[in-house]
Amino acid sequence: MPTLRTDRLEIRSSDDVVRVRQMARAMALETGLGLVDQTKIITAASELARNMLDYGGGGLVLAEVLEQPGRRGLRLTFEDKGPGIADVEAALKDGFTTGKGMGLGLGGAKRLSNEFSIDSRPGAGTKVVIARWK
């Protein structure tokens, strides 16, 4: 699957969350996503980046514009080396939070994406991959 463009960004502060949204917006435009799809993936990116910052001690975001026969998509990968999530299924449930949030971000990001996968092991960190296709 050819990658048309990649970009990456480190998340270390809440300013970086703003930057992630800007990067997601630029890449979504490049992908040719419509306004609604743009807004969805930007919002998902905002949630996942903030989770990385709040719970994962910061991490790295990779953005890729992908091309498959007949379609284009934007894939975003969020990877941190934080404490990981003990119970991923519980974390995905609406209202589940170990912080001061509403517990909607992770599940919301899943609903806002066409593809969603999460790989997290306690002590090893968390990796979330989402994609939105045109």
Place this chain on the structure above:
Amino acid sequence: MVDVGTIAELVASGEAAILSEWIDLQKKVGTLQTGRITENELVAQSREFLHRLRDGLARGGSDSSDAAYGPARQMLADLSRSRALQGFSPTETATFIFSLKQPLFNVLNRNAALSPVQAADLTWAVTLLLDELGLFTLEIFQKSREEVIVRQQREIAELSTPVVKLWDGILALPLIGTLDSQRTQVVMENLLQTVVDVEAEIAIIDITGVPTVDTLTAQHLLKTVAAARLMGADCIISGIRPQIAQTMVHLGVELNVVSKATLADAFAMALERTGRAVTKRKAAAAAAKGKPIAGKVE
């Protein structure tokens, strides 16, 4: 131990040559092309710095933190700060120092009175010294840029959160940009203070200018609404654009607040709730006379 004082003498006697070579090098890397500094300024800056460096070399040895280098460092700090504010890049700024290496090396190596070993020792001493001063320049540059950013952040935080009185008892808060935690704090305090000051009954929070509403933004909004309610004002949220509304549904956030598509709709509702109405006076009068008034604002 090399006597760095030797370099001071060479700088003094070879000043003209060093200066012209140094300025040529600075021009070659494009210092003047940015148009932010004139050739005269560059020449004056370079000459002044060379003098101060010479004084440092004469009395301060090879330690750039020695008090003898104070004036040279002071000048670098000023130059670096002003270049940071003028929009020079870090490279363009540090080039001022680093491009001085070559001319100084040449002076040392062309000097027949120095043995190769002495020349090498002095060259090494100059390298270390200029590297230190170069790093110092970059540090000041970085600090100045950070100061600019912090100042701008503070300005934006204050500027973009005006609370507007629309009518007796009706306030509007047009939000623009990112609702990060620092700004939200200012927004909330401004709104609550004004609610108290004017004894507002209704506050309209317009989010037409907010590009993304995620769970954190939603939480901030809800807290603001709850606090306003405690102070006696009901909130209406306006300007939720269709794509944002859709996204919020998927995200699962519910703003349990009355919302209206536009600020105008919200204002109409606020008037109605406070027992007022807007009517078309002129149109009514025109209709009574049987002819419309073209082009008049109603």
